[in-house]
Structures are given as structure tokens and as C-alpha cells.
Amino acid sequence: MKLKILGSQGALPRRGMYSSSQILNIKNKHILIDCPEGIQFQLKSFRIKFSKIDFILISHAHGDHYFGLIGLISTYSLLRRKNKLSVFCPRVVSEILNTQMKISSMFISYELEIIELNSNDSEKIYESNDFSISTIPLKHSTYCNGFLFQEKNNKRKLNIDLALKLNINKVYYNKLTKGENVFNENGDEINYREVTSKGLKNKSYAYCSDTTYYPSIIEKISHVDLLYHESTFLEKDREKAKLTMHSTAMDAAKIARDAQVNKLIIGHFSSRYENLDLFVNEVKQIFQNVELAFDGKDIDI
């Protein structure tokens, strides 16, 4: 999995930096996570082909997470997109999209599938042979989901020399790496464990924005390889965090520590802070493997 941060900031614009959104490349699918105003310019800036995007996930119906959606949907038609686009979003966003497209008689050149999210429980919203996406219900001032991305079926590594020696027909190699037993040319059953070893680990990524400190998510995101958690405020502004149902850097750190994640990325910073290093310092009091999100940052998961 490869993650690119397209925008790292909170709701109010900061010069040269955009509101929070990310693009995740998982098993050759490209998923846009949140879609604030200006997303097209960020995609252009980072030379990401618009047509690459297969899915768009919207966490919640606050403008800094979805105001760019209508523009992107419209631009795709100007670009004569043909391949299907699936948008997963809360009911409010779907209602606004549908109404706006109807009132403005918007021409759509491709299949646009809008899937409404409205469950308060975690649900698997997409599954293929390669990976799955589940919602992570969060606690914010409006209905809000994070998203958990989990690779699956990463293939085992084949010992080819041994396979040849055991007289296994090449057509069965794929089955073996998928963890299935096969028969060799002599008619003997070969256990896949004999000729394969553990392949790449199935990686996982959890995106959690926007939310107040909400320990209920810990079980769901336990041991993920990467956790993105919002940290709009510093601990010294806890009252503001409480009022707006956002997290502090310390909140994000506690979640990362208690979920025993491998690495934490924080973002969605309030524009009131000049020095973002203070966020990292606050997290490091209790969790070490942390980095700041910034526009354009690439992360290999």
C-alpha cells in the first residue's frame, strides 16, 4: 500500500496548504479518502492522473471533507471519463450531490455509483480477492466514519527449485502460492506448506478523521500497520477540542498506544497553530513512531 497526503489541514484554509484528504494505492486500486474544495488542484499539483481514482470515500458531511466532490464529479465528464466511479458517503452528502446534479441538469459521462453510509456499526463496504474496506464509526458533531483498509491473500513465496524437484506441473504454482494443496505428476498430493514459505504480510491502514477521543475504535484498529488520526488541537486547547468534538495530539497518541499500532500519522491541524512540531512533541510523550501529515507527503505502508 502506498499513501499520499493531498491535504493535511483542518477546516480553515492556510496559505499554500489544503484541507485533509489522501489517496491510497492498494493492490492497484486508487482510493480517494475525503474530497475537500481544491482537490483537483492538489491532484494536478502532485501530477496524479484524475482517471486513476476508482473509489471516493467521504467520512462526514462537513465542507472541508466533501466540498470538492461535485467539482471532481463534473470534471470527470469534461474529461469524458468512461470507467465506473463509486462514491461512499453519508446520506446528507448523497442527498446534496443528487439534488445539485438534478437542479443543474449535470451531464455525467460515466457510471456514477453513490453508496449511502448510515450504519452506526462498523460494516464491510467493499471486498475483493485482494483487500477489504470497513467503516470505523467515529464520534463527531455529525455522523462520521473512519475507514479500515485490509490487504488479504498476499501470496506465499514458492521455492521453485523444490517444486521442480517434486515434479509439480507449472500450472499449479499459482494455487500453491495461494495456499492450496496440489497433486504432482506422479499423483502424490503436495501440501502447499512443503514448497512455499510465508509471503508478504497482509498490511492494514486505518483512517480516523474527524473524531473526539473515542476509545471504542481501539479494538477495530488494533495492530494496524499505519494509523492516521486527526489531531486538530494541542492539549492546552482541550476545551476547544471538547467543544468542537475534535481530538488533541495527546488523544491521538493514546489511541495509537492502546491500539498498539505500528506507526501514527497526525493531521487536520487547526489553522491557529504556527509551529506544527509541537504536535509531534506532544505525541512523543507517550508514543514514539509518529509523523506529521503534510501536503504531498508519501508513505509506504
Add this chain to the structure above:
Amino acid sequence: MKLKILGSQGALPRRGMYSSSQILNIKNKHILIDCPEGIQFQLKSFRIKFSKIDFILISHAHGDHYFGLIGLISTYSLLRRKNKLSVFCPRVVSEILNTQMKISSMFISYELEIIELNSNDSEKIYESNDFSISTIPLKHSTYCNGFLFQEKNNKRKLNIDLALKLNINKVYYNKLTKGENVFNENGDEINYREVTSKGLKNKSYAYCSDTTYYPSIIEKISHVDLLYHESTFLEKDREKAKLTMHSTAMDAAKIARDAQVNKLIIGHFSSRYENLDLFVNEVKQIFQNVELAFDGKDIDI
């Protein structure tokens, strides 16, 4: 009048350049003309205070002219705007705005006045003692207006020495510069022409985007000091211009020449062109005083 180009491009995003919009400072009022996606980032880039804007004018209901409106309206509340904001826009835009604000239960901290434009004739949509704004009906693939800004009542220049000599009470000086006759201390009527000379000329600015070549506008914009006219295409792509109801650089030039305007600014370029100088060259075949719009450009009118 001072004009700043915030965005200069057509509908499709180009790296580092934004869709068309401008901010006009006329008699200390600030008017945002069109409001595409990303407008907040452009205002930030050019260090323009958001709160300065008194009016927003939307020419037509295509996304590259209004998709930034909902974000700006929403951000104003986050910034706790108090002063009134007036938005002049076609009915479709007003309907979309109102619906979106309703569905998302958007909190608005200030008086938001949305004025629907739907006349096919030119109408004066704003008038103060200092200036007026009229619509310029254009011909595009959807209902579209340009806007004409006209200063008025620029004061005459008073010859103070003469006024003193003629025994005119100081309280009447303002009347004289406004072109009114007064009585002096001796009871004699003084014609304002005796003691004042012509002041600054009342300037005018016409914004015309988007439109096909439409000579009906010539009378309305005759002799303006500055004309902004869209030129999405070059003459070699006339077929595309026809199909999309846009103008070529030559179309803009003809309008500028026939309306005998002082200066022409062209913009709203299609992203297909790399070398924008070709637009200027095309215009200069028949009209000399022309400049390219580019993001951040300042023009004194």
C-alpha cells in the same frame, strides 16, 4: 477602480492556475466576480482578507464559476463574519445554495442575502451614490450574465482660492464639487462651473464571461475603460468554440474594437493551449491595447 485577477483559466484545471474569478475594488467596496472551486486558497495566496468582500456576483451556473461559493459562505461562519453578504446569481445557483444549506443544516453567522437573476434584459442590480452594477445578458449554453460597473458622481475639482475670493461659505464646497449651484455670503447665486473644473472621469468596467461572439453587447459596453472578455479558444479551433458557445481571441478583439473600449483583458483559456501568447497575437491583428489575464495580475482602471 482596481481589479485583481484571482483565476484566469477555463473549466479544466491547469497546474498552478485556477478557473476564472476576479475581485474588483470600486469606491472602497469589494466585489468578487465569479467564485470557482479553490477561491479561498487564491484569496489566501494573494493575502486578500476574506471579510473585505461585500458582494459576490455569479455569471452563470457552470461549476467553474460557482463551485467555490458554498465553501466561502461556510468559511465566513467559521470566521464569525458579522457584516452582510449579498450574492447575485442565477436561479439555479440560488436553488442549489439554499438546498445545500438546508440539507446540511448549515449555520450562518451573518446576514446572507441571495438575489436571483433571471431577466433576459440588462438590469441595474445595484446602485449607490458612488457606482452602479448592471447585468450584460450574454449568449452561452446556459443562462449567463456579464456585469457592467460604472462609477458615478466623481467630484469636480474646486478652485479654493476663487471660492474664498467669491465669499462662498465652506459648508457649500461639497455641493459645488457635486455640481450644484450655491449662494455666497452676499446672496449671489454661484454657478458651480465658475469655481470648479472637471474632476476624475467616471470610470467603467465590463466583465463578459462566458459567451459566444455576441455583438448585441456592444452598445451596452461602448467606450468602457476596461473590457474583460472571455477567449476560450483560438480562431483555428472555431468549431470547438461554436459547439461550446465560447469565444475565440478574434471574437473578443472584434467586440473590443467595435465597442471602442480603451483596453481589453482576455482570459478563460482552454487548458489545451500551452502558449498563451498566441491569444494576444490573434487579438493584435485588429485591436492593440490588449493584455492576458493571469492569476494574481493587478489592473488599475
